[in-house]
Amino acid sequence: MLELSDPARITAGIVLLTVVGIESGGFFLLKVFGGKLVTTDLQKSFYRAGHAHAGVLVILGLLCVLLTEATALTGFAHWLAATGVLCAAILMPAGFFFSAMGAGRTAPNRAVVLIPVGAVFLGAGVVMLAIGLLLG
Template structure:
């Protein structure tokens, strides 16, 4: 049986913002169709990074919403609750930004310094997942 979880106001607000942010993934999809149809000239590196950025954005938003819901079932509080509930959602912004921004620029063949966002997003993803996992095991 699935227990109903009552969402806190903070979780409801965060979920609403994440759902609205998901609309931006559609604009990324539109841009990506222009890339793969040759309407926007890119290098193979840029095409790969744009695809990866778009894929990570969509998947991580959905995964982040699931983590936000699961956080409500934990006894975590304060910073740890925030990290468990939003770590994946922060990654859903930072990781795609790292892919997209580091690939921008005419004829780019290697990532720029913006790649740091990808690594910061990965740290947020890992920290959020570990915190949520521990929180769920300690219920």
Template sequence: MSAASAHTAGILLLTLVAVAYGGAFVLRVTRGSVPATDFQHRSFRAGHAHAGVFVILGVLCQLLVDRAVLGPGAEVLARQGVPLAAILVPAAFFLSAAGRGRERPSRWILLLWPGVLCLTAGLVSLGVGLLRA
């Protein structure tokens, strides 16, 4: 494993502590300890789920990127695309639902699209690089 992969994977694994804390928050919402609308409840669950899945996928990508045949730009996309999506997509869900009694997403939901773009670019770059290897 390259130093860059180990460094990024280490950071991603440490962020799982924040994801676990987010899970505790979602559990408080689910149990009714934190008042939330149905929309907020669904958005918080979606944000938490996407964060966990994308962080683990980001760790997996770090293991694979060293085996891929990539140019410098494609390597950056393959290494950082999924981790950026792990920030942007959950942020879209959490921030768009923030606020007392919110029933519809705020403009923060627009963060979803750059997150999807990062996810797609990272996975396509890595997939093509692995097929070239």
């Protein structure tokens, strides 16, 4: 049985609580696609993408927290492997949602920069974890 360190256990517990927020995002999407909220095509696509990225990245992030416990990584490398994807799970959805906010928006605002920043965290986190797992 895998025994989690206290930081990994606490991180996983907190992340699991965020699923409630993702769930409420699903309720919001039901309003958007049910026609109860007036949105543009850009907003519909960005809201859908933000919700999907949040759900998928939280699941992948939890897996990364667990797998990092099986590595010998320390310091920043350990932090990046364990939480890089979780940072992306915040940044990328935030970029999708915040850049599409505003009545009648048809082009993303400057918050769209959060999407590639999140992508950097995603890539760096999974590469670091892969290195840690391959090196033992």
